[in-house]
Amino acid sequence: MPNGAVAIFGLGAMGRGMATSLMQAGLVTHGFDINADAVAKFRDSGGAAGTIAEVAATLDAVVIVVVNAAQTRAVLFGEDGIADKLAPGTVVIACATVAPDVAQDLAQQCEERGLHYLDAPVSGGTLRAGDGTLSVLASGSAAAFTKARPALDAMASQVFELGAEIGAGSSMKAINQMLVGIQIAAMGEALTFGMTQGVKPEMFFDVIRQCAGTSWALESRAPHVIAGDYTPLSTIDIWLKDLGIVLDIAKDAKFGAPLTAAALQQYLAASGSGLGHEDDAAVAKVYARNAGLTLPGAQA
Numbered sequence: 001m002p003n004g005a006v007a008i009f010g011l012g013a014m015g016r017g018m019a020t021s022l023m024q025a026g027l028v029t030h031g032f033d034i035n036a037d038a039v040a041k042f043r044d045s046g047g048a049a050g051t052i053a054e055v056a057a058t059l060d061a062v063v064i065v066v067v068n069a070a071q072t073r074a075v076l077f078g079e080d081g082i083a084d085k086l087a088p089g090t091v092v093i094a095c096a097t098v099a100p101d102v103a104q105d106l107a108q109q110c111e112e113r114g115l116h117y118l119d120a121p122v123s124g125g126t127l128r129a130g131d132g133t134l135s136v137l138a139s140g141s142a143a144a145f146t147k148a149r150p151a152l153d154a155m156a157s158q159v160f161e162l163g164a165e166i167g168a169g170s171s172m173k174a175i176n177q178m179l180v181g182i183q184i185a186a187m188g189e190a191l192t193f194g195m196t197q198g199v200k201p202e203m204f205f206d207v208i209r210q211c212a213g214t215s216w217a218l219e220s221r222a223p224h225v226i227a228g229d230y231t232p233l234s235t236i237d238i239w240l241k242d243l244g245i246v247l248d249i250a251k252d253a254k255f256g257a258p259l260t261a262a263a264l265q266q267y268l269a270a271s272g273s274g275l276g277h278e279d280d281a282a283v284a285k286v287y288a289r290n291a292g293l294t295l296p297g298a299q300a
């Protein structure tokens with residue numbers, strides 16, 4: 001697909017960067033979002049125009065990076081859904097984090113229409129989305145991988161091929177989310193614990209990032225707390241979804257996951273107190289509130 005056409009659905013925190021990567025690789029990239037501002041920004045940055053009806057039959061690949069299963073279903077099979085408009089043989093690259101059984105159901109419905117389906121959740125955050133260096137945790141048929149390859153190579157520096165079984169990609173993503181979800185909450189817990197010991201957040205970050213206690217989550221999110229800037233790169237509410245998926249499939253496996261359950265409670269408390277649309281670093285606010293601490297940028 002040297003000059004193949006791709007459509008990306010979802011131009012939010014991840015999708016806008018992924019769209020940029022597709023364009024920078026020279027792929028004709030159409031972008032769609034229910035948020036008109038997001039579409040306008042995409043078009044201003046060089047994204048191709050055209051309605052879904054006009055472009056659908058020209059596409060080699062469709063990348064879907066909306067929030068959840070319901071939104072992915074709406075893009076594919078909802079009113080004005082794209083699945084019935086695509087040419088047979090088009091590949092659907094499904095990147096939203098969903099449960100493995102949801103991926104299997106979506107794949108089956110696509111395959112009934114002659115479409116290829118790649119179960120392809122992503123990892124790496126918004127920065128790596130924007131520079132085309134995501135990790136993609138993918139499973140699907142060889143034909144799906146072949147058709148998706150130009151788009152995958154544009155968006156990712158690592159494409160993990162996890163086999164032909166749909167759901168394997170989503171299972172691996174759930175494992176990653178277990179770790180990242182716990183570690184972001186742990187960052188909030190440790191940073192605020194440090195404050196009770198007289199350690200300012202900046203000092204916490206300078207020291208701990210160079211010690212064994214560091215993590216990608218700490219290095220990515222502690223700066224947001226220090227700056228008092230909770231502009232969402234990934235929201236608190238994403239964790240209600242993702243750790244919910246983890247705990248659902250753990251329950252099916254009769255696997256106890258107490259750390260995941262504890263982390264989810266902290267995100268639930270954050271969301272319940274109105275922070276659901278803030279950056280997930282705002283989980284630190286739950287700890288601060290409970291301990292009577294004032295985080296940077298907050299009113300004492």
Ligand SMILES: NC(=O)C1=CN([C@@H]2O[C@H](COP(=O)(O)OP(=O)(O)OC[C@H]3O[C@@H](n4cnc5c(N)ncnc54)[C@H](O)[C@@H]3O)[C@@H](O)[C@H]2O)C=CC1
Pocket residue numbers: 009010011012013014015032033034035038065066067068071074075095096097098122123124125126233234235238242
């Ligand atoms: N933000 C992050 O750092 C990461 C997010 N993810 C996953 O990627 C997915 C997307 O996450 P974000 O970009 O953070 O979410 P987001 O909420 O920033 O963006 C989602 C976009 O989808 C759009 N949308 C919803 N329904 C639509 C429809 N029917 N048609 C077209 N557009 C529609 C929304 O308007 C929004 O712009 C989620 O599944 C998330 O769990 C994965 C890795 C990292």
Ligand SMILES: O=C(O)C(=O)[C@@H](O)CO
Pocket residue numbers: 122123124125126176177180234238
């Ligand atoms: O990139 C990932 O993987 C992540 O889980 C984070 O960016 C938070 O959503």
